[in-house]
Amino acid sequence: MIEASDSMHISLHSESILSEEKQWSIFCSSVSQYPIVTVKTRESLLESLIPHYDCRDDRTAIILYSFGYEATARMAGSLCKNSTLLEIGNIDRAIIGDSRHAANLGDQMASEIFADSMKFRKLDVFIIGASNIFLSDRKGLNMRFTEQFWNSFISAINAINNDSRLIMFSKRGNTEVEKLLTSLSNAVVSVDIVNDSLDFQITSL
Amino acid sequence: MKTPGRVAIISCFFAAPLILSFFTATSIIAIPIVYIYWLLLFISVFTVAVFQIQMFKADKYTFKLLHHPTNKKMIILIAAFNEDPGMLARNLISIKNANRDGEVWLLDDSTDQKIVKELVPICEKLGVRIIHRDSRRGYKAGALNDALALIGEDYEFMAVFDSDQMPNPRFFTGIMGYFSDPKIAVVQIPQTYTSVPTNISNSAFFQQEVFLRKIMRARSGSSAFILGSGFVARISAIRSVGGFYEENVTEDLATSIILQSHSWKIVYVDTSDIWYGRSPETVSAYIKQQGRWSLGGFQSLSLMLYSNLPLSAFFDYFSGWLYWLWVGPVRLFSLLSLVLFLDFRLYTILVNPIFFIIFYFPFFIYSMLFYYYTAGDGLMSYGIKGFFMHQGAELLLMFTVTSSFFAYILRKKRPFTVTPKGVAGTYSFRQAMPMILVELLVTSTISLGVIWLRTASQFLLRTAIYINLFFAVYLIPFLIAASVILFTSTYSPKDEKILLTRVQQPPG
Numbered sequence: 242m243i244e245a246s247d248s249m250h251i252s253l254h255s256e257s258i259l260s261e262e263k264q265w266s267i268f269c270s271s272v273s274q275y276p277i278v279t280v281k282t283r284e285s286l287l288e289s290l291i292p293h294y295d296c297r298d299d300r301t302a303i304i305l306y307s308f309g310y311e312a313t314a315r316m317a318g319s320l321c322k323n324s325t326l327l328e329i330g331n332i333d334r335a336i337i338g339d340s341r342h343a344a345n346l347g348d349q350m351a352s353e354i355f356a357d358s359m360k361f362r363k364l365d366v367f368i369i370g371a372s373n374i375f376l377s378d379r380k381g382l383n384m385r386f387t388e389q390f391w392n393s394f395i396s397a398i399n400a401i402n403n404d405s406r407l408i409m410f411s412k413r414g415n416t417e418v419e420k421l422l423t424s425l426s427n428a429v430v431s432v433d434i435v436n437d438s439l440d441f442q443i444t445s446l
Numbered sequence: 447m448k449t450p451g452r453v454a455i456i457s458c459f460f461a462a463p464l465i466l467s468f469f470t471a472t473s474i475i476a477i478p479i480v481y482i483y484w485l486l487l488f489i490s491v492f493t494v495a496v497f498q499i500q501m502f503k504a505d506k507y508t509f510k511l512l513h514h515p516t517n518k519k520m521i522i523l524i525a526a527f528n529e530d531p532g533m534l535a536r537n538l539i540s541i542k543n544a545n546r547d548g549e550v551w552l553l554d555d556s557t558d559q560k561i562v563k564e565l566v567p568i569c570e571k572l573g574v575r576i577i578h579r580d581s582r583r584g585y586k587a588g589a590l591n592d593a594l595a596l597i598g599e600d601y602e603f604m605a606v607f608d609s610d611q612m613p614n615p616r617f618f619t620g621i622m623g624y625f626s627d628p629k630i631a632v633v634q635i636p637q638t639y640t641s642v643p644t645n646i647s648n649s650a651f652f653q654q655e656v657f658l659r660k661i662m663r664a665r666s667g668s669s670a671f672i673l674g675s676g677f678v679a680r681i682s683a684i685r686s687v688g689g690f691y692e693e694n695v696t697e698d699l700a701t702s703i704i705l706q707s708h709s710w711k712i713v714y715v716d717t718s719d720i721w722y723g724r725s726p727e728t729v730s731a732y733i734k735q736q737g738r739w740s741l742g743g744f745q746s747l748s749l750m751l752y753s754n755l756p757l758s759a760f761f762d763y764f765s766g767w768l769y770w771l772w773v774g775p776v777r778l779f780s781l782l783s784l785v786l787f788l789d790f791r792l793y794t795i796l797v798n799p800i801f802f803i804i805f806y807f808p809f810f811i812y813s814m815l816f817y818y819y820t821a822g823d824g825l826m827s828y829g830i831k832g833f834f835m836h837q838g839a840e841l842l843l844m845f846t847v848t849s850s851f852f853a854y855i856l857r858k859k860r861p862f863t864v865t866p867k868g869v870a871g872t873y874s875f876r877q878a879m880p881m882i883l884v885e886l887l888v889t890s891t892i893s894l895g896v897i898w899l900r901t902a903s904q905f906l907l908r909t910a911i912y913i914n915l916f917f918a919v920y921l922i923p924f925l926i927a928a929s930v931i932l933f934t935s936t937y938s939p940k941d942e943k944i945l946l947t948r949v950q951q952p953p954g
Contacts (some may be wrong), residue, residue: 303944315949326949339827345638346945348614348722353946357535361543399615400535402546 347393371416500664512623529684585862587697631683671702696742707753838927
């Protein structure tokens with residue numbers, strides 16, 4: 242059953258009549274209309290979520306993961322056909338000198354995705370551990386550079402015009418980065434399993 | 447200003463040092479050396495004056511990205527010659543992503559048939575039209591002109607990129623608004639390097655900083671010129687001047703002069719993070735690039751003289767021409783004159799050294815302070831390190847630019863050479879030898895000068911030795927910087943930092 246609590250907020254309480262498969266399909270089709278989504282969920286659910294998202298033949302799934310999420314990413318990747326698994330280098334350990342360099346890295350990351358898949362349209366880019374991806378200066382985390390990086394990355398992916406989607410999973414990362422990613426998203430999705438059924442909330446931004 | 451006026455200015459500029467050297471040389475044989483002294487002085491005063499005017503203009507620079515919506519169609523042309531197909535494929539994808547509504551053409555002049563075979567399926571897959579030429583007539587300018595002849599009437603604008611460059615999707619929307627002024631022929635965006643993996647790349651970056659952040663800003667709309675790639679041009683403007691100029695190895699500079707003398711404007715929009723390219727990673731790549739640029743710079747003199755450029759634009763271009771003269775032959779011969787005086791104790795010039803101290807030193811200190819003030823305004827990523835690397839890299843060019851100068855004087859034809867990118871390399875002793883020789887020469891010059899100083903008793907002679915020693919010692923830090931750049935710029939494509947690493951997944 243889908244309830245619209247208000248125009249910006251949808252919540253689904255799936256009854257156990259629906260199979261788990263069906264529940265995930267409903268979830269994914271609800272979320273896939275948003276080009277840039279931040280998903281807050283338990284790590285263990287990613288293995289179920291990503292393969293159900295939309296692994297159609299005409300689309301290419303790219304799974305990017307940051308340090309500490311390799312096992313989850315590998316599991317999700319193995320269940321998702323047409324997917325490519327990419328490990329993100331230690332961006333957070335790179336010391337960035339100026340915002341130009343930060344933006345440069347964002348564009349570079351997007352172009353490396355395009356180069357790896359040899360296409361830039363119809364991409365489903367999943368980033369696991371997105372809130373762990375931030376840039377530093379000599380004093381530590383620099384939110385201005387981080388914002389520059391994410392802005393240029395998202396702008397280069399050009400999700401709306403390219404019929405691509407960016408799904409960023411952020412949990413147990415940096416809270417400031419998480420807030421930033423939320424502000425850059427079209428929707429924030431919280432998903433969990435409660436009493437053997439899927440419970441999720443989509444907040445359209 | 448008409449051509450005779452410009453010819454008169456140039457003639458006076460080069461004749462005045464000759465007259466002065468006639469009256470101040472110790473003998474007829476010494477005149478060429480003394481001429482170089484005076485020419486160096488004239489060049490310094492002229493270029494510092496032009497630079498100062500440019501800096502005042504640069505402070506008033508306001509050009510920004512406009513982001514006006516437009517329905518004009520643009521075609522993108524990418525010139526390539528024996529480029530790595532993998533690198534080309536990566537950049538073609540980004541270029542396709544940036545130009546959603548227009549075509550992308552690859553103008554390939556590759557002579558390596560294996561590369562041509564590899565490029566065909568890549569272009570097919572990406573929906574890029576490949577135009578391959580077996581002849582390299584006119585080199586890059588020729589390839590662009592041949593493509594220009596094939597472009598249909600539905601395209602009003604063209605963008606040109608090199609094979610190692612990629613624009614991001616913000617590139618076009620940000621600059622198209624400028625074309626609402628019908629006199630604007632070209633909008634040029636500066637290049638941002640994706641990485642500076644070696645010291646020579648870093649030096650090339652610093653060298654470009656002054657030019658891109660200051661000089662080109664000052665020249666925007668009046669004498670800014672096309673930088674070879676990373677620009678959008680109005681096709682009708684380029685066609686109105688007969689296409690890109692093929693007789694100069696730097697077709698961009700030459701075409702710019704022709705466009706501006708036909709009252710077209712070139713706008714320079716200094717915005718970072720718009721398009722990316724690779725800097726020369728090795729010293730040989732850098733020297734090759736600068737060798738072509740300097741030859742093209744020298745070759746442009748006749749165009750400057752015989753075109754219809756406004757006076758201020760003419761002075762800007764002539765100042766650029768003098769820059770190459772200073773980096774190459776003038777610097778080399780003035781170094782030689784130091785050696786002649788301190789090593790061989792040959793008197794060439796009859797000028798009271800006190801006169802020199804009173805008049806030249808204040809100017810020298812003023813120009814250094816002005817440069818320091820300009821570089822330190824926060825606009826450039828420069829600093830002391832940048833200054834030394836910039837000067838060190840310029841010293842490395844002394845012989846190459848001198849060779850370009852003589853190639854120009856002797857009208858020797860040199861083919862258009864593409865700067866190698868992403869090619870592994872290190873220093874070679876053949877390349878390092880001239881610099882090692884210069885270092886040994888300057889060191890021996892300083893030693894012999896100090897020895898001479900101990901024995902010289904005459905006040906004026908001692909002053910002259912001090913002055914010459916000052917300039918020899920002044921060179922030392924820059925020579926060290928040049929050596930560091932030369933011997934540490936080893937590049938391997940494997941060292942390039944990539945952000946994403948593909949992880950192999952188990953089959954099934």
